[in-house]
Amino acid sequence: MAALSAAPTDALRPPGVPPEALWVQALDLEAHGIARRADGKVVFIDGALPGEWVEVQVTRRKNQWEAADLRTVHRASPLRVTPRCPHFGLHAGACGGCKMQHLEPQAQVAIKQRVLEDNLWRLGKVRPQQVLRPIVGPAWGYRWRARLAVRHVPKKGDVLIGFHERKSRYVADMVSCAVLPPHVSALLRPLRRLLMELEARDRCPQIELACGEGVTALVLRHLEPLSDADTARLQAFARAHADAAVQWWLQPKGPDSVHRLDPADGTPALHYALPEFGLRMPFRPTDFTQVNPHINRVLVARALGLLGAQRHERVIDWFCGLGNFTLPIATQAGEVLGVEGSAALVARSRENWLANQELRGGLAPTTFVARNLFEMTSAQLVADGVADRWLVDPPREGAFALVKALAELHQAALAGAEAPLTPQGQPWRPPQRIVYVSCNPATLARDAGLLVHQAGYRCTAAGVVNMFPHTAHTESIAVFERA
Numbered sequence: 001m002a003a004l005s006a007a008p009t010d011a012l013r014p015p016g017v018p019p020e021a022l023w024v025q026a027l028d029l030e031a032h033g034i035a036r037r038a039d040g041k042v043v044f045i046d047g048a049l050p051g052e053w054v055e056v057q058v059t060r061r062k063n064q065w066e067a068a069d070l071r072t073v074h075r076a077s078p079l080r081v082t083p084r085c086p087h088f089g090l091h092a093g094a095c096g097g098c099k100m101q102h103l104e105p106q107a108q109v110a111i112k113q114r115v116l117e118d119n120l121w122r123l124g125k126v127r128p129q130q131v132l133r134p135i136v137g138p139a140w141g142y143r144w145r146a147r148l149a150v151r152h153v154p155k156k157g158d159v160l161i162g163f164h165e166r167k168s169r170y171v172a173d174m175v176s177c178a179v180l181p182p183h184v185s186a187l188l189r190p191l192r193r194l195l196m197e198l199e200a201r202d203r204c205p206q207i208e209l210a211c212g213e214g215v216t217a218l219v220l221r222h223l224e225p226l227s228d229a230d231t232a233r234l235q236a237f238a239r240a241h242a243d244a245a246v247q248w249w250l251q252p253k254g255p256d257s258v259h260r261l262d263p264a265d266g267t268p269a270l271h272y273a274l275p276e277f278g279l280r281m282p283f284r285p286t287d288f289t290q291v292n293p294h295i296n297r298v299l300v301a302r303a304l305g306l307l308g309a310q311r312h313e314r315v316i317d318w319f320c321g322l323g324n325f326t327l328p329i330a331t332q333a334g335e336v337l338g339v340e341g342s343a344a345l346v347a348r349s350r351e352n353w354l355a356n357q358e359l360r361g362g363l364a365p366t367t368f369v370a371r372n373l374f375e376m377t378s379a380q381l382v383a384d385g386v387a388d389r390w391l392v393d394p395p396r397e398g399a400f401a402l403v404k405a406l407a408e409l410h411q412a413a414l415a416g417a418e419a420p421l422t423p424q425g426q427p428w429r430p431p432q433r434i435v436y437v438s439c440n441p442a443t444l445a446r447d448a449g450l451l452v453h454q455a456g457y458r459c460t461a462a463g464v465v466n467m468f469p470h471t472a473h474t475e476s477i478a479v480f481e482r483a
Contacts, residue, residue: 017053017074024048024077027111029441031099031472033070043068047090049077049103079107084140085178087162095172097163098179098470105139105469112464112474119441120462120478124449128478132463135302135477137294139469143179144211144272145291150221152201159195161188161207179470181211183244191218194237198230208251210285211293212270217285219249219258226250235262255286256344276301277328278360281352287345288321292467299437299465299477300328303391306461306479307435309333311364313388316431318402319373323349325391325437327356330363337384343370376401378408382420382428390434398443399436400450406430407454430456434480439467441474451480458483 013019022035022043033048035056047070048054056068069090073080083101087094100108113134120126151160151171162174175192177185195201200222208219220234238246247270248261271282272293277300283289290296303325309315309332317326320338322345330336330353340346346368357363371380374397381402392399410430413419419427434457438444451457462478 014053014075018055021053021055021072021074024050024052024054026050029115029472029474031103032067041066045070047102048073049080051075051077052080079104085176087172087174087177090166093170093173094166095163095174095177096166096168097172097177099472101178101470108469109134109136109464109466112466115474116441116444116462116464116476119445120448120459121445123442123445124447124452126445126448126452126459128459128462130461132302132461132477134463135295135298135465137292137298137466137469140178141181141185142292142294142469144181144209144293145289146180146209148207148209150195150204150206152195157196159192159201161191161195180209184209184211184216187216187241187244187246190237190241194233197233199227200224200230208285210270210283210289212283213268213273215245215247215267215270217247217249217270219251219285221251223252225252231261235265238262238265238267249285251286258284258286272296274300274324274328277331279327279331279356280359281322281324281327282355283322283348287348290324290467295465295467296324299467300325303435303437303477304328304332306477307389307391307433309389314386315389315391316384316387318390318392318399319394320349320368321345321393323352323368325393326366326368327353327363329391330366333364333389336364336366337387338366338368339371339373339384340368341370341372341374346370373399374401376405378405378412381405381409382422385422385424386426386429387431388433390431391437392434393437394443396440396443398438398440398447400443400447403447403450403455407450410456411454430482432482436478436480437465438476438478439473441476444476444478448478448480456483457481 024033024035026034028034033045035043042065045056045068052073053075054070055072057071058066058068060067080102081104088098088101148161149171160171160173162172165172175189203223206221210217234248238248245267247267249258250261251258269282271280273280309329311334313333314335315329315333317338320326320340326338338349349368353366422428457480460479460481465475467475
């Protein structure tokens with residue numbers, strides 16, 4: 001949250017603006033406008049933008065703050081725009097998938113950059129030496145992955161498919177979506193008709209979307225076995241929408257139960273491409289992959305450029321997933337270690353390395369291991385050997401245990417301890433450069449504080465990655481060098 005300045009005095013209140021109107025000073029991490037009452041109480045306003053004079057409807061009161069919905073805009077921000085999606089807004093039943101469609105897209109990026117810098121300073125007491133140019137891409141039709149809720153509503157005689165309503169667990173009544181790929185948005189109405197026809201419509205709570213190159217995978221979660229008639233309906237739907245290359249997957253239980261309905265349906269294998277590196281990345285629809293493939297390609301190229309791995313160097317990719325960064329690193333480095341908490345993703349990353357080695361060749365020797373990185377220790381860090389450079393791409397929880405282990409080794413060295421020996425008999429030394437890709441500015445700031453103040457690094461650069469346009473979600477990338 002940005003620091004709050006004093007609100008304009010009543011003498012500076014524009015003509016015609018009533019005394020109960022509030023002046024919006026900033027946005028918080030959830031894209032709520034922030035205002036301050038005359039008594040100092042902070043008000044978080046859903047739908048308000050910085051610089052606006054607004055009247056609000058308070059929805060929650062606490063001693064130090066209030067939550068409110070926007071009721072009237074008396075002086076609008078010049079950055080306020082008309083939302084593209086008819087399901088966006090503060091009205092009853094509005095979709096909660098986006099929070100910032102009312103704000104000009106470039107301004108969204110600027111606010112996310114401010115959120116990143118504020119978090120780095122406020123939580124980590126870190127200021128990057130350079131602010132990187134934001135990574136941006138298409139603002140619409142970008143979302144190749146989504147989890148769509150399904151709900152049969154007998155009173156409406158219909159099945160709803162989409163994101164949840166704003167501030168609600170109900171499913172929004174959506175017939176289109178501007179952030180889904182256009183061909184997927186066009187499938188929403190036909191999917192509703194299909195689900196309404198299923199005998200199991202009351203027992204199908206979710207459809208997970210995973211688009212690949214030339215294929216649209218739909219994972220149907222069903223709580224009871226599907227009848228032959230329902231299976232036939234799904235297959236007929238896929239044939240009717242062959243132009244979208246619909247590929248049905250079924251999930252009767254947990255993620256491990258996901259399987260292809262018809263492996264011989266003629267659609268291509270699910271994969272995405274990293275053409276700059278000549279790589280093809282197969283994946284299963286429930287594997288973690290980036291939501292926005294356009295941004296992911298730029299992000300991988302930017303991260304590897306900042307990493308600067310050389311052919312004589314060893315690199316470790318922490319939280320490597322299915323190899324999204326690991327395989328591109330293997331096109332540049334001399335040796336790579338990929339570490340990931342999920343054994344299933346480790347297996348997928350090994351398969352992807354082998355497949356791409358056969359496809360293009362020239363990949364550095366690469367080892368993948370499964371390990372709980374939230375329980376990392378300094379002893380394990382030494383056991384993993386010396387690496388010249390690290391790439392760190394953790395989930396929202398960040399990489400605290402990993403960074404803490406690195407800081408402990410640095411503090412021991414400052415205290416005069418001899419460098420511990422690796423299994424190869426080398427004195428262990430820390431990486432010269434770390435590139436940290438983050439999906440949570442708060443945990444990045446926390447880890448950056450440890451790296452800079454306890455582990456002997458300086459933050460040479462940081463910038464935002466607009467992976468999720470029109471949402472408050474802030475992704476970023478930061479670079480740390482040995483001080």
